[in-house]
Amino acid sequence: MSGTIEVVQSSELVQKARQAKAAASALGKMTTEQKNKALELISTQLLEEQKFILAENSKDLIIGKDNGMNDSLLDRLKLDEKRLKEMADALILLTELIDPVGEVLEQWERPNGLDISTVRVPLGVVGMIYEARPNVTVDATSLCLKTGNAVLLRGSSTAIHSNKALVQVIHHALEKSDLPIEAVQLLEDTSRETASEMFKLNDYLDVLIPRGGAKLIQTVVKNATVPVLETGAGNCHIFIDETADPGMAINIAINAKTQRPSVCNACESIIVQKNWADDHLQELVKALQEKGVQIHGDAFVQQGGNQIIPAGEEDWGTEYLDLEVAIKVVETVDEAITHINQYGTKHSEAIISASNENVEKFFMEVDAAAVYHNASTRFTDGFEFGFGAEIGISTQKLHARGPMGLPALTSTKYVVRGTGQIK
């Protein structure tokens, strides 16, 4: 019996992946106008069918409450008129962005007369794996369609009613468009076994993008043979060197820690050079505490402040994602860089300094997707960088690193024009 069930599971996955792949081929030929028209139609359809969507969403919310889902998760799961309106508006904004597909990145001629150019093309089929946030269903789908990619969505079982409703509505919109409706596929089977199968579906999927917490992402990275776009955790540091302007340093540290503590580009550790700490650490600690931040500090920090929790080894590697921060005092810039490279997650790292030498050293030696001088790590974001959209923030080094805009969902193709050349 269990064998039969497995075959059934597998066949939904493979069948939908195959349909997505076939649709990807047709999608790749769509013009920017055809793709934008489809996005507009989805935007309209979401609002037209909002009652249906909210009714289905409330089923998930009821089941979630019954199963003891906490308030923060329920809030992420919840859709309402305002959130649907935001989704619909985001789709319209997306139509205004430049379509990267077809862009000629380089063109050159070889001595033998061959004319070679590099042209952006869609990736093909994108596998999205995400948690109980139905907005990702619409967000991921729209980014994929804009870039000519088909998408196979695998959301959480706890959002299945919402996701099915949203994909049904998207299909209703696509029926009125030139795009194939098979370009958007939702896996209704949300079992772990099928997810594991999806991780290894190299024949049909060109890339997997996990969106969610560190655990989900690591599960995908550690098990997938399909190439993964790793959007990762952020254990981000602010390093205040001895030349830093005290007002600016404290201002940036407060912002990076407290403006939105739950996000990956928030600061989790502050590293302070001793000469600066001697004069300004108490002021920094006080300012953070006034904002309600709980401080874990090393021996030096404990000496100079009240209510400091002793920081242990585990604090340096912790993403608190809350109003908590670890503070460490170092003698040298080298010591700070070594610490950051040891405990950081290669996301966003900042130095506050008035020394060009220290800044250039930090930029060169700190291994991270984004390195900052005299600015908050909170700017690591596709919108803040001016990309107009964001797939996620890559913490891996292949393909795309840092905030990923639409071009991260494309590949390239060499187009070679000859006049009969042979080798």
Added chain:
Amino acid sequence: MSGTIEVVQSSELVQKARQAKAAASALGKMTTEQKNKALELISTQLLEEQKFILAENSKDLIIGKDNGMNDSLLDRLKLDEKRLKEMADALILLTELIDPVGEVLEQWERPNGLDISTVRVPLGVVGMIYEARPNVTVDATSLCLKTGNAVLLRGSSTAIHSNKALVQVIHHALEKSDLPIEAVQLLEDTSRETASEMFKLNDYLDVLIPRGGAKLIQTVVKNATVPVLETGAGNCHIFIDETADPGMAINIAINAKTQRPSVCNACESIIVQKNWADDHLQELVKALQEKGVQIHGDAFVQQGGNQIIPAGEEDWGTEYLDLEVAIKVVETVDEAITHINQYGTKHSEAIISASNENVEKFFMEVDAAAVYHNASTRFTDGFEFGFGAEIGISTQKLHARGPMGLPALTSTKYVVRGTGQIK
């Protein structure tokens, strides 16, 4: 006991990977001059110690012969003075290429005054997995060092004496350079178990590059959780449409098939549109047969020629890598494109045509790393494209696609300069 052995195996791998990672950090800071000097020193050292290298290589050759290794594999394994000279010369040529590390790819300013730039940086640690070709040891090492990457080499057990000798010589050269000798690591344990462990060593390796046959590559792709740069098989097609110039079409088909049949960019199937076939197929078949090419043909081809082997389903998907070709006759351009997308390996595909419409359609719809008009597929090559070096030819869509030059061994970093900006 087997547990103990496993620990020992694992510890060589992890220890060397850890050393490579530590060295990568130092390597990333080296100037172009320091890296080029090291390449020159390796070039000199290879020639100075050639007697030692050739003596060690002959041990592998003797063992290979004793174990019944075939002549073609023995030839790939063999080093001699001429081949060492070629390696030494290639190192000097590499010093003349532009160092991609440090290149500023883009720079822009945001309305809030943040100055953002994208800078090329090394990947970190590259894991190379390859077969019994000792030249890859030197080739891979030199490309990695030029781009500031450390390398963990895992060659074949049948080339272990050669590889150990070459790495020892490379270390002798690095001792005289500013580069850390730990940047080049050779795994002496060539067991499958350790290779499998290496496939999943995400904590230390930034990328795996398999170099060798289709089987090796697929083993790595299907088992690795470390990101892979897939350099793949080539089932390349020449499509001759009804408007093609007969002389040019035959010339290109002959070149793509026969100039070097054993390589991945050689042609394996020729697709001919019926109207052209009616007038010129016999001439094409005859020209191929005169070059010693064995022809597998569909029913139409069989009718018009002698000594045609009936082509079956399996022929369309076969990389002969020899003087054999499959020929299929189609009615339409669409039929040709569908066939190519079904059986091709997304490597290199050519159309021979005088119709702009057909060419643009082919360029748009054929899914391959390189698409050609009126030229031989044999040009898909880093040197032919003018890159001056080649890591391999990527058939995947993430990171790099097609011939990969030095930039394929780099990542990027966002460098953000502020004046106190907070969010």
